[in-house]
Every structure is written in C-alpha cells, then in structure tokens.
Amino acid sequence: MSTGAIVPGREHVGPLELDTDVVIVGSGAAGSVVGALLQEAGQNVVLVEEGPHVPPEVYGKFRVSEHLRHMWRDSALTLTNPVGDSPAINVMMGRCVGGSSLLTGGVCFRTPEAVLHEWVTEHGLSDLSPEQMAPAFEEVEKVSHISAVPESMRSGSTRVYDEGATKRGHPLKPNRRNTRDCVGQGRCNFGCPHGRKMSVDLTYLPRAIRSGAQVFSDCLVEKIVIRNGRAVGVTGHVLNGRDGRRGGTLTVHARRVIVAASAWHTPILLLRSGVGRESGMVGRNLTLHPSFRVMAVFDRPIHGWIGALQSAYSDAFEKNGFTLMSVFAPPGVLAATMPGVGEEHARRAREIPYMAMMGGLIHDEGGGRVRPAIGREPFVTYRMSPKDRATVTELLTVLAEDFFAAGAREVVLPVLGEAPFTADRFRSYPLDKVPARRFECGSQHPLGSARMGVRPGHSVVDPDGQTWDVKELFVVDGSIFPTSLGVNPQLTVMAMATRLGWKLRERPLPKVW
Amino acid sequence: MPQTGTSGTPLTTPSPPPGRNALTTRPAPAPALTFHVRPPSGRHRIALRVLRAFCEALFSTRDGPPPKDRLDWLIGELDDYITCAGWRSGGIYKLGLVATNFIAPLFIGTLVPLWSLPIEARVRALTKMEHSPLAVVVLGLRTIICITWYDHPDSQREICYTGGTLLPVDGAQA
Structure with a gap:
C-alpha cells in the first residue's frame, strides 16, 4: 500500500x-x-x-453549488425533525x-x-x-495560524452593522481566525480559492x-x-x-x-x-447552536461579499444566551431567503448589493437526539427549550434594532413568508408569538x-x-x-x-x- | 541511511510549511468551469419536469420566462445535485417537488397541476403557498434552485454581483 x-x-x-x-x-x-x-x-x-x-486546487475553483453537492453531507439538505415548538434546523456538515x-468561516x-x-x-x-x-x-x-482579523478586512456588511451596534453600546470585537494572508474573498464556507484558510x-x-x-x-x-x-x-x-x-x-x-x-x-x-x-x-x-441571521436593506451600496467572511463578533449578550457573529452569504442564498416569486423575486434580488447581514447563535440547552435510521444517515430530533425560544426573540430584536440604528430602510427576518419589515412594522410585530416552526434556522x-x-x-x-x-x-x-x-x-x-x-x-x- | 554534515550530526531537512502543495493530489470531482448543459441522468424525470415549471415561474419577469439555454443549464445542474444528495435527502427533495406540483395550485382554487398552469398562475400559486404554513417546503426547494441559478455569471451580472476580494491576489488587481 x-x-x-x-x-x-x-x-x-x-x-x-x-x-x-x-x-x-x-x-x-x-x-x-x-x-x-x-x-x-x-x-x-x-x-x-x-x-x-477534493484537493484545494479543485475545491478552490468550485462554484458554490458544486461545493455543496460534492463536499457537504447530504449536499447540505440535512434537516432535524422538530419536536414541540421548535424549528426544523438545517445542519451543515462536511463530508x-x-x-x-x-x-x-475560520472562526476560532x-x-x-x-x-x-x-x-x-x-x-x-x-x-x-x-x-x-x-x-x-x-x-x-x-x-493553525490563528490570529485576529484586522478591521481593514471587514466587509461593508460588517462595518455598517458595527455602526449601529456601536451607537447602541455594544461595538463588535475582532474575530480570531485560522487564515494566513487572507485577501477577503468572502467565501470561506465554500473553500478558499487561494488556499489561505488553514x-x-x-x-x-x-x-x-x-x-x-x-x-x-x-x-x-x-x-x-x-x-x-x-x-x-x-x-x-x-x-x-x-x-x-x-x-x-x-x-x-x-x-x-x-x-x-x-x-x-x-x-x-x-x-x-x-x-x-x-x-x-x-x-x-x-446541542446545535441554532443560528439565525437578519438581513437589512440600505439606500446605499454595501457590497457585503467583499471582505473577510466572519471578521467580528459581540459577546455583549453572553449572559442572555447568544453571541452575535458577522457573516455574509452568496447571492443565491440571499435571494432564496427573501420571499417573492417572479417579478417580485427579481426586484428583491436586485437589492442584494444594498444588503447587509448579521447572524447570531444560541447557547442552547441541548434538546437533540440522534437515532439510527434506515440507510447511512441518522434520524435526528430537536426540541428547542422554552428558554432558548425566548432567546430567539431577543436575538432577532437586537439584530434588527442595530441595523435600524445604522440607517437600514428595512430588515428581512428569518420568518418564513414574511415580507421585509420597516422599523415601525417591526416594532409592532409580535415576534414572541411566532411559532418556532416558521423560523428559518441553521446550524454548523x-x-x-x-x-x-x-x-x-x-x-x-x-x-x-x-x-x-x-x-x-x-x-x-x-x-x-x-x-x-x-x-x-x-x-x-x-x-x-x-x-x-x-x-x-x-x-x-x-x-x- | 541518514545524511550527515561535516560534524557528523544528522542533517535535518526543514520540513516544508503546511500548505496546498503538501498533499498528493488525486482524481476528484472536476469543477465545471464551462457552463455547458449536462446531459440528463434520466433518473429524476418527473421531479425535473416540476423543477422546470417551478423555475420558469420563480425567475420569470415582466419580459417573460428566463432564457431557455440558461434554464436548460439550471435543470442539468439540479439533476446532478439531486443525484449527489443521495437517496434519502434527494428523495425528500423530489417528494417536496411532487407535493408542490399538486398542492400549490390548490391555493388558487384549481386542481390543475403546477406544470400545466400558465406561468402567471404558477407565480400566484407559489406566492400564496409561500405565505402559508407550507412555506418551509417552498423555501427548501427554492434554496437549492437559487444557489445554483446565481452561480451562473449571467445571473450574477443581472444583480450586479461582482464577487472579488479586498486585496490584490498574486499581483492582480482586486
């Protein structure tokens, strides 16, 4: 051999x-x-x-959808089975x-x-x-060459969110990542095209x-x-x-x-x-660290895809049970998560250069269970605790209000089927009454x-x-x-x-x- | 037999820094650098018919449905995607497609399957389903569709997506 x-x-x-x-x-x-x-x-x-x-010189050239289908488990279609008032969580893992x-995203x-x-x-x-x-x-x-991401590597999306977060008293801190000579391609999740993620x-x-x-x-x-x-x-x-x-x-x-x-x-x-x-x-x-992201539409171009993917975070809400994390997503993911079919979809997709995104993960209590099932993949259930469900409301409120403080025209919440929210509509929206199954939720x-x-x-x-x-x-x-x-x-x-x-x-x- | 230096001590060869060249490369899935249309696998005919109807509606504009060549490319890629997803996840995805084909029209009061409806009716049916408790099904289907659709350079151009980097790479301008 x-x-x-x-x-x-x-x-x-x-x-x-x-x-x-x-x-x-x-x-x-x-x-x-x-x-x-x-x-x-x-x-x-x-x-x-x-x-x-898949060698780096090959995955570095993959398009996003190729990366998903060749290197992610279940081609990124893995879902948990919700129990009680819980969302179905898309769990993303490498294979x-x-x-x-x-x-x-290199965050360490x-x-x-x-x-x-x-x-x-x-x-x-x-x-x-x-x-x-x-x-x-x-x-x-x-x-692994773990070092702090300089502020100069932050994307427009992260910078604009930080403006709002700073105004509201919890500025972002630099993340530490396992990169060497990162050039800010903004697609760490889909294989660094330049082999800079260690x-x-x-x-x-x-x-x-x-x-x-x-x-x-x-x-x-x-x-x-x-x-x-x-x-x-x-x-x-x-x-x-x-x-x-x-x-x-x-x-x-x-x-x-x-x-x-x-x-x-x-x-x-x-x-x-x-x-x-x-x-x-x-x-x-x-446990899954259920993750949620909020997108915001601005009147000025943001070009959130240029810069280090996950350059900053905030632990200001650690005691509340969540961490804020800068993130951005490829245009296809952004377009998919905004509601609208036909002309409505096209109109929203054209707003992507004007969009920023911020995420947060819940320090969850652990309501998941893995069981054997037919075939190679397990049958996984997840019950979100009432405390974690309440934390989701708080997390989304912080993200949305930070974006509004930064001057966002509207925000897109991860609530299935909901149109973007203006500040007034958001503040009168009963987020705590939304059934958890209507949340779009991911986990890595x-x-x-x-x-x-x-x-x-x-x-x-x-x-x-x-x-x-x-x-x-x-x-x-x-x-x-x-x-x-x-x-x-x-x-x-x-x-x-x-x-x-x-x-x-x-x-x-x-x-x- | 280890090499020795003039003092008789073993010469230590500095190990190369970890990096992309350190691994021996072997055949692997090749990236599709060209945007040719994949030949159909023949495995998912019903699902692909629904997908085409779904995509025509999703990406239609005032000017009508998307260009046929780009739609053909998209369907070819999705065919491959479903195959790669494996029997369980791929099967659930196909089940979601078939269910949508028959359930979405009910939201606009017709029993005619989605693939037989005119595009305007499909748009109305999918929009209503997207605002219903079955929204998660539509989201699941459209996520993979959109990710693949916006991989195409023409789709990226249409929304002014440029990709790119903050810093020059290997001497090239960012």
Whole structure:
C-alpha cells in the first residue's frame, strides 16, 4: 500500500483489508489532529474518511453549488425533525477529507472560561480547567495560524452593522481566525480559492501523511469490531464511483480504535456496534447552536461579499444566551431567503448589493437526539427549550434594532413568508408569538451526543475519551462535549483532540489484537 | 541511511510549511468551469419536469420566462445535485417537488397541476403557498434552485454581483 498520499476508495476494486496500530474514523478537525500526533509519536495510523478527497486546487475553483453537492453531507439538505415548538434546523456538515474544517468561516474561539468552569464543577471533569487546557489551545493556535482579523478586512456588511451596534453600546470585537494572508474573498464556507484558510487538509493532515500515516477516502465504516470487551478494528465498505455506491468490504485490524465521526455519526457508529446501550446516553444531549441571521436593506451600496467572511463578533449578550457573529452569504442564498416569486423575486434580488447581514447563535440547552435510521444517515430530533425560544426573540430584536440604528430602510427576518419589515412594522410585530416552526434556522455546530463524564450512567466516555464499556475504543470529536459552548467550536474541538492525543501517545498500545 | 554534515550530526531537512502543495493530489470531482448543459441522468424525470415549471415561474419577469439555454443549464445542474444528495435527502427533495406540483395550485382554487398552469398562475400559486404554513417546503426547494441559478455569471451580472476580494491576489488587481 502506498504511503504519503491519500488513497481514493472510489477507485479501489475489491475488498480492502489493512493492519495497523491505530485506526481513526473520520478525518476532520479532531481525527486529523489525533492522527498527526500519534503518527509523529511512532504509532502506525490509518485514517478512514467516508467522503471524497477534493484537493484545494479543485475545491478552490468550485462554484458554490458544486461545493455543496460534492463536499457537504447530504449536499447540505440535512434537516432535524422538530419536536414541540421548535424549528426544523438545517445542519451543515462536511463530508470530505478534512471534514467540516473545510466549511467553516475560520472562526476560532477558545472555550469560554465559564463553560470550562461548568465542566469542571458540574460535570467533574477536573482536567478541563482553563489552566490545564491552555497548552492545547496554544498548540493549535500556532499550527493553525490563528490570529485576529484586522478591521481593514471587514466587509461593508460588517462595518455598517458595527455602526449601529456601536451607537447602541455594544461595538463588535475582532474575530480570531485560522487564515494566513487572507485577501477577503468572502467565501470561506465554500473553500478558499487561494488556499489561505488553514483547514486541517493544509495543516495537520499533511503532517500526518509526511510522518507515514495512511489516509483512505471514500471508505464508510459501519461497525466497530469488539472482541472480549475490547475494540480490535472496524469494518465497512469502500464507496465506489462518483455516486458512492457500495463497493468491496473494508476491514481494518487495529490495536486501538479512535472515533472522530462528528456528533452526527459517532453515536450511530457506537449504537450500531452495540456500545453504550446500557447507559442509554449515546445519541442524547445533542446541542446545535441554532443560528439565525437578519438581513437589512440600505439606500446605499454595501457590497457585503467583499471582505473577510466572519471578521467580528459581540459577546455583549453572553449572559442572555447568544453571541452575535458577522457573516455574509452568496447571492443565491440571499435571494432564496427573501420571499417573492417572479417579478417580485427579481426586484428583491436586485437589492442584494444594498444588503447587509448579521447572524447570531444560541447557547442552547441541548434538546437533540440522534437515532439510527434506515440507510447511512441518522434520524435526528430537536426540541428547542422554552428558554432558548425566548432567546430567539431577543436575538432577532437586537439584530434588527442595530441595523435600524445604522440607517437600514428595512430588515428581512428569518420568518418564513414574511415580507421585509420597516422599523415601525417591526416594532409592532409580535415576534414572541411566532411559532418556532416558521423560523428559518441553521446550524454548523452539532455537539455533545456522546458526552464525556466521570460516571458511566451519565456519560458515554471517561475523561480520557475511552468508552466506559469497551476498552481501547476512544471518542475524540465534538460529540464528547458535556454542554454546548455558545461560540464557534472549531478551536475547542481541535484543542480537546490535542489533549486526548497527548494522552494517547503516552498510553501503551495493547500487544496483540 | 541518514545524511550527515561535516560534524557528523544528522542533517535535518526543514520540513516544508503546511500548505496546498503538501498533499498528493488525486482524481476528484472536476469543477465545471464551462457552463455547458449536462446531459440528463434520466433518473429524476418527473421531479425535473416540476423543477422546470417551478423555475420558469420563480425567475420569470415582466419580459417573460428566463432564457431557455440558461434554464436548460439550471435543470442539468439540479439533476446532478439531486443525484449527489443521495437517496434519502434527494428523495425528500423530489417528494417536496411532487407535493408542490399538486398542492400549490390548490391555493388558487384549481386542481390543475403546477406544470400545466400558465406561468402567471404558477407565480400566484407559489406566492400564496409561500405565505402559508407550507412555506418551509417552498423555501427548501427554492434554496437549492437559487444557489445554483446565481452561480451562473449571467445571473450574477443581472444583480450586479461582482464577487472579488479586498486585496490584490498574486499581483492582480482586486
């Protein structure tokens, strides 16, 4: 088997059988970090990824719709099933070598100290104090080139929102992002055309490969092989051709199994392998950071697509349960979310150069659950808590009023079927009475469906990431978070993976399969 | 056998900085740099017929329906999109299309399917459905349609979308 390359399963004919020290399921922000650390420590690592390998020079040229259909899970059509007064949430995740790190806006927050304190005091995870996590954050920040976005890189959309927010007493702060020499193309979510976003396919994966790790794309892991209470490998299928039809069988014999398949698929893999059924905690406690955006129409051109995509944020409402985040979207997304068919649609689309956009995410309480379903994808339900529903009203009010303070003529709320609002109409609109199912809501941050804890009955993995009921089976991705964060989780995912990777490289491998 | 320097100590080769050239490239989906019309896959005939009716209405203006060549290109791209989405998500999308074909006309008091209605009637039906409790279905359908439609340079020109960067790239003017 060749090394130093990513082996595409889509071209592999027949069964694929491998022997290794460590197999890692998933090549995203967590799997790549652990893969690089363990391979550099001398352990033989095989990384298997369900999605295709799309090199930067190819995805950098993709049009938006091509990026969605080739690199996003379900071609970005994933929806949660709402329970109670909840919206159907469009959850966006990567399905490619490098995972969702290729889809982020590059925003990197350290975990808020209040969240880490909660994990220490309420969940008993004493290793996760801010002081003990600091070295892991520093390591990832160095490797991923994380730095503050200068104000000069802000888009017209962010600048105009900041005018209003400053007038109302909560000016934006610069975001920190994993970019190097960003030129402000404004399409980080769809693959940087210039390779300036330091996603893991440009940082950790090359390191892992240079050290000898083998990476296989288009390989679907369906089951963890467990023998005498110990994980000894994984099985699944190679996915052939452009449409990923099931090809030959995949078998990887390993002395240690590490799962990094995201909060969406890690619990499914565990449940299908019979792991964690007794605790009943696998798949529960899913949080999503439900996100909402408000658009505003101005009388002057804004050209919001020019500049760094997510350059600024505000934590002024942290205690209220939401974070404001600058963002912009491609014209097709903007046009889709404004109501109107025919001439009405054309008229609104011509206003796009005059539009600004701002978003916000809810620090949610966790009403999601992931269950196995027919086919590869899980059945996911999400119940928004009454507290979070009330926070949505507050968030949208802050966003709209900030835009009006900046001089917006009207705002477009994420309420299905509603025409744009003037300030007067907005202030008399009963936003708190709108059923949540009428909100247009997205999420890029599924977390917490196989959470870490100190007691088997209340968690899926122990503080070292090992599952309570199967030895040598570790989970290292965002599914182990005990709660949501209230901020973009990329840096926390990578720092947690770094911390666990450091522990794993010191932990002797079992001698035989 | 490691190379050694004059002092006998191993020569350490500085590792190349992480970057786009560090990965070996392999065949991958090729971007459609040209805007040719894809041949139909033949898999989603009914869904694509509804899509065409939906798109003709959505992108019609006072001057009539959108140009046929651009509509053909759009339908070809959406055909590929549905295929890539997989059986479940693609299937739900197709189900949404077929449901809209029969439900949207009910909002204007007719049982004639959307694809058989004149464009003006389709616009009225979809507008009403968009303001109903079924708005989420229309939003789901039109999102993928609009994202693809505005990928086309002619559509971008029509709304004065320029793309571009804040800073020059590789010596070129932004």
